[in-house]
Amino acid sequence: MKAFEVVAARDARHAVALLAEHTPTAKVKVIAGGTDLLADLKFASASHAPDVVVDISRAEDLRTIAVTGGGLSIGALVTHTEIMASPAIREMFPALVDAAHTIGAVQTRNLGTLGGNLVTAVPSVDSGPTLVALDAQVTVLGPGGERRMPLAEFFVGPRRTALKPDELLVEILIPTENLGKPACFLKFGLRKGQALALVNVAASFWVDAKTQTFRAPRVALGAVAPKVIHATSAEAYLEGRAIAPEAMAEAGRLAVGDAKPISDFRASAEYRKHLIAVLTRRALEGAYDVWQKKQSPAGRAR
Amino acid sequence: MVTVTVNVNGEPRTASVPPETTLLRLLREQFNLTGAKLGCDVGDCGACTVMVDGKSVNSCLMLAGQADGRDVLTIEGLATLERLHPLQEAFEQLGSLQCGFCGPGILMSAKALLDENPDPSEQDIRDALAGNLCRCTGYIKMIEAIQGVARADGARPAPKSA
Amino acid sequence: MDKKSAVIEKQARLQEVEALLKAPAAAPLAPLPREVLVPEARQQTPAVRQRATRPDGRLHGLGQTKYIDDYYLPGMLYAKIKRAGIASARILRIDTSEALKMPGVMAVITGKDVPCNSFGPSLKDQPVLADERVFHAGDGVAAVAAVTEQIAAEALEKITVEYEPIRPVLDPLESLQLETPGLHAPNPNIYGHKVIRKGDVEKGFAQSYRIFEGSYRTQMVEHVPLEPHASVATWDANGRVTIYSTLGRITLGRADISRTIGVPMSRVRVIATVVGGNFGGKNEITTEPVLALLAKKTGRPVKCTFTRPEEFLASTTRHPLVMDYKTGVTKEGKILARQIRLVLDGGAYCSWSETTLGKACILSAGPYQIDNLYAEAFVVYTNKTMTGAMRGFGAPQVCFAYESQMDDMAKALGIDPLQIRLTNALREGSLSPTSQKLHSVVVRETLLQAAQRFGWNEDGGGNGAQS
Structure with a gap:
């Protein structure tokens, strides 16, 4: 690994100050868990290597999980292991726990952070689809203060985000109206452990109890476009429609049309299309299961 | 250079290393604890696994400075002179x-x-x-x-x- | 007894003793067939079902086993190899001057510094460091010894190499064509060939109810030992070099090291330590001569540990095979004749290709009794990572082909895949493709027992146990 300087940030504001100080004159990277950054830098050429690395791993203010006025707030430094262990997240969003569980392995989940995973912005980012399906917002801190945007817009393209060089992702927020919204995340990789997703899908919707129809349905797809996307035609099709297996299957077929999968050495575009249809249907079924369990007291106890 | 003090297997150890040094290299090259291995250097193989503050981590993916002041347990700290773990x-x-x-x-x-x-x-x-x-x-x-x-x-x- | 007769008797006795003491020039011929003790098939020995512990198990568990990368010799330097990064090219110029100027860089060598720049476990077709020609992207073109690995790695970026690209040959079938220019000209690209003939395939095909033809391919596979290749070289005051290495075959490696660095074998000492996984990938030297030369030049011990990318790029891999099978069968699925052509992608250098070629060819008919067989195998050069020994030496590749074809034929003939194998399986006393008489053959018994254990027939048979 090439030599670089490390400056440690005490908290988020200090980190942003350090970014403001160093970005004008140096190539700067931020390190949190380091699981992506260091793996990238190990064999990087000199032209690729940073001069300064801002270490935010001790910025304790970025490590909180709390329900606030705006919704469920998850600090950017919360690790995947902490997400899996959080009682609040386990209660409200088991899909987020499932998504975290599919990332890397125990060692990488202990180090890797939610914020770090999102800023990599790889198309297959496993934290992405569930949060997009829950209309999550992200808070970005820069020299001029905070700005907030939907996560779906934070992702710009493969390995590209809306983050400016002097900005820091500080918070992921699931809005109040979506707290407890039934959701399901499914990932298909070539192995169970340490695999990149060929396709990952998250579905989420409210159930209108009276009419048994889909309300505010969301389907998010990963690894099948330059970034995590909403399957908009599937979502439009489901809105207000009666909940039925056929509708879920049709939404799966429609989702295929929303995606632009590529063929690479892991899978062909055709295979990915097949997976989109199947996983979308299953994710919708899974989200419905979550809702049903919440309805029955027996299910809750289980 | 950064000065790093780590509580390794119950004993405080200090070394001065370049900032880009990983915890794995700190352990192997500065403290002569060669139990943790360098297998892939990118967090895939797990041969470098040690425990930091009670959690298992890939020591090849952690900067030595990030472990400063923390408790690190390596394979060398598992057994005592009297008995194996x-x-x-x-x-x-x-x-x-x-x-x-x-x-x-x-x-x-x-x-x-x-x-x-x-x-x-x-x-x-x-x-x-x-x-x-x-x-x-x-x-x-x-x-x-x-x-x-x-x-x-x-x-x-x-x-x-x- | 008179004196004279006593002397005669003594002389006779001496002759007798002398005859007894004198070893015969050759052992007396034993009558044939010789009686050989053959254990009963599946005979239980006392070791079966016993728990075996390993003598090195305790140190492994304690983390105290020392692998090469755990070694540190006083004053040791670290070497890094610059890889070509281009599959096929002529080297026009290598400039190492900028690297040599870097503080901490103690020596840089290129292929020109290697006394005898060729080695190999069978053919001597591999350069220690490519000097005139690059044969695959993983070829080393220069080596640096520096006080830290980091400086050595940075020095590699300061070395500039000017290449004249040559169109690479990547497809083994293209390489097989005689008009394809030889990679290692004037030698042809086909560097190994084997034929096995048994019976008369044309007659067998003529009698067949149906003839099946199929082409099967397997991919390149890397061994991925968890411990990367590593070695340390150090010279002593008497001009002897000691090399600690992850090498599996030290005597063979010693000969190659001696040849390449131009030092008599008696002055080369190779120490193989505990190895963190070999699987056939550590059966030949890699950077040992480079380290010996760098250590000589600097007067200090030099270590090199492969990075994981180097492990994929610059160590041997499993041969990809292109396998064409033509098989004639009766209506009942009995194989009457089989004709096979194997093309092994040998990569840039021979390595253990000839062993792999032989074994793949001999085993290509499968564990089946085939009276009319023609198997032909070629191994060819391509501009890819060299292929060599790996678990099974070609056996897994051909297994994929012949078992795939068995399934294809069973499906087409409407026969249970298990049945077609039972019909053709080798039996006690069957002749192998090379006409060796086989003993202790339990293919059928094994298949039947396996089928019973995993419930082959439970879902109605024929469709396997998958649904």
């Missing part, structure tokens, strides 16, 4: 290690698992070892060894309910 004993008895290169990492992952979950299911064990690659022995004998230790521990008071 039960996991080491079980791995030896069952022949769970062949070439042995993955062993230190596997044992640290197993230790981290049992610390948190004294009564793991087979699936829990497999999940705990997913980040440790073994190319010769295979995982069956390792899983048997870990289960054996868990059961022996479970016979003592207050096993965690499933």
Whole structure:
């Protein structure tokens, strides 16, 4: 690994100050868990290597999980292991726990952070689809203060985000109206452990109890476009429609049309299309299961 | 250069290293603790697994400075002069290690698992070892060894309910 | 007894003793057939079902086993190899001057510094460091010894190499064509060939109810030992070099090291330590001569440990095979004739290709009794990572082909895949493709027992146990 300087940030504001100080004159990277950054830098050429690395791993203010006025707030430094262990997240969003569980392995989940995973912005980012399906917002801190945007817009393209060089992702927020919204995340990789997703899908919707129809349905797809996307035609099709297996299957077929999968050495575009249809249907079924369990007291106890 | 003080296997150790030094290189090159291995250097193989503040991590993916002031447990800290750690004993008895290169990492992952979950299911064990690659022995004998230790521990008071 | 007769008797006795003491020039011929003790098939020995522990198991568990990368010799330097990064090219110029100027860089060598720049476990077709020609992207073109690995790695970026690209040959079938220019000209690209003939395939095909033809391919596979290749070289005051290495075959490696660095074998000492996984990938030297030369030049011990990318790029891999099978069968699925052509992608250098070629060819008919067989195998050069020994030496590749074809034929003939194998399986006393009489053959018994254990027939048979 090439030599670089490390400056440690005490908290988020200090980190942003350090970014403001160093970005004008140096190539700067931020390190949190380091699981992506260091793996990238190990064999990087000199032209690729940073001069300064801002270490935010001790910025304790970025490590909180709390329900606030705006919704469920998850600090950017919360690790995947902490997400899996959080009682609040386990209660409200088991899909987020499932998504975290599919990332890397125990060692990488202990180090890797939610914020770090999102800023990599790889198309297959496993934290992405569930949060997009829950209309999550992200808070970005820069020299001029905070700005907030939907996560779906934070992702710009493969390995590209809306983050400016002097900005820091500080918070992921699931809005109040979506707290407890039934959701399901499914990932298909070539192995169970340490695999990149060929396709990952998250579905989420409210159930209108009276009419048994889909309300505010969301389907998010990963690894099948330059970034995590909403399957908009599937979502439009489901809105207000009666909940039925056929509708879920049709939404799966429609989702295929929303995606632009590529063929690479892991899978062909055709295979990915097949997976989109199947996983979308299953994710919708899974989200419905979550809702049903919440309805029955027996299910809750289980 | 940064000065790093780490509590390694219960003893404070200090070294002055370039800032880009990983925890793995700090342990191997400065403290001569060569139990943790460099297998892939990118967090895939798990041969470098150590515990930091009670959690297993890939020491190749952590900067030495990030471990400053923390507790680090390596394979060298598992046994005492008097006796092997039960996991080491079980791995030896069952022949769970062949070439042995993955062993230190596997044992640290197993230790981290049992610390948190004294009564793991087979699936829990497999999940705990997913980040440790073994190319010769295979995982069956390792899983048997870990289960054996868990059961022996479970016979003592207050096993965690499933 | 008179004196004279006593002397005669003594002389006779001496002759007798002398005859007894004198070893015969050759052992007396034993009558044939000689009686050989053959254990009963599946005979239980006392070791079966016993738990075996390993003598090195304790140190492994304690993390105290020392692998090469755990070694540190006083004053040791670290070497890094610059890889070509281009599959096929002529080297026009290598400039190492900028690297040599870097503080901490103690020596840089290129292929020109290697006394005898060729080696190999069978053919001597591999350069220690490519000097005139690059044969695959993983070829080393220069080596640096520096006080830290980091400086050595940075020095590699300061070395500039000017290449004249040559169109690479990547497809083994293209390489097989005689008009394809030889990679290692004037030698042809086909560097190994084997034929096995048994019976008369044309006659067998003529009698067949149906003839099946199929082409099967397997991919390149890397061994991925968890421990990367590593070695340390150090010279002593008497001009002897000691090399600690992850090498599996030290005597063979010693000969190659001696040849390449131009030092008599008696002055080369190779120490093989505990190895963190070999699987056939550590059966030949890699950087040992480079380290010996760098150590000589600097007067200090030099270590090199492969990075994981180097492990994929610059160590041997499993041969990809292109396998064409033509098989004639009766209506009942009995194989009457089989004709096979194997093309092994040998990569840039021979390595253990000839062993792999032989074994793949001999085993290509499968564990089946085939009276009319023609198997032909070629191994060819391509501009890819060299292929060599790996677990099974070609056996897994051909297994994929012949078992795939068995399934294809069973499906087409409407026969249970298990049945077609039972029909053709080798039996006690069957002749192998090379007409060796086989003993202790339990293919059928094994298949039947396996089928019973995993419930082959439970879902109605024929469809396997998958649904």
